[in-house]
Amino acid sequence: MSGNEKTASPAWLQNLKFDDKGLVTAVTLADSDGAVLMVAHMTAEALRLTLETGRMTYWSRSRKSLWVKGETSGNTQRMVSAHLDCDGDSLVFRVVEQGDKKACHEGTRSCFTRKFEKGKWERI
């Protein structure tokens, strides 16, 4: 590496591989007990904001906009740690749940409320 460092890609962006829509996958776990709260997506800007502010910020594919988790509901998520996978296209975040601690828009703590039982998905 040499040359103008100001124009080089920032260190946090290195090793990241965004898909053809400019997204990486984010898996968010509760730091308290490791529960998987949600799976969402991030643009480079959402990732930058998350890493810089410590407030989990995703990309809403339906609204096509940045989505500071909990900005409306109060159920924000404070980042504790971030890990990147070998491919550079998936991240695992451990977070502290804030507010009512409901990550899901359906009002539950986790989005993963359907379990495969006897051949079908049963709400738990």
Place this chain on the structure above:
Amino acid sequence: MSGNEKTASPAWLQNLKFDDKGLVTAVTLADSDGAVLMVAHMTAEALRLTLETGRMTYWSRSRKSLWVKGETSGNTQRMVSAHLDCDGDSLVFRVVEQGDKKACHEGTRSCFTRKFEKGKWERI
């Protein structure tokens, strides 16, 4: 529901929403301690095989083929449970790690071996 049940979509396929490439996201955790081993993708056929055989089967986007995890390396994964999220496009699997218990092609247990530390991704 009425009519010819033989042509209705099977129960395990209901609530699933595949993306424009026919994929859903699979997050695989070790059942023993909840460690996130890997994030991969599944087609409907990969999901069907996983649910029916209990052997984790993904879709390799690079090879464009079904990928019975560990078929070559011996590091297979036996499904313990499967959960589906509210959107129907992401799944969490808890598995028993078999063989050398190395989920990653880089020879580590988990694919998530880079942690964000002091502004960059450090191998742990």
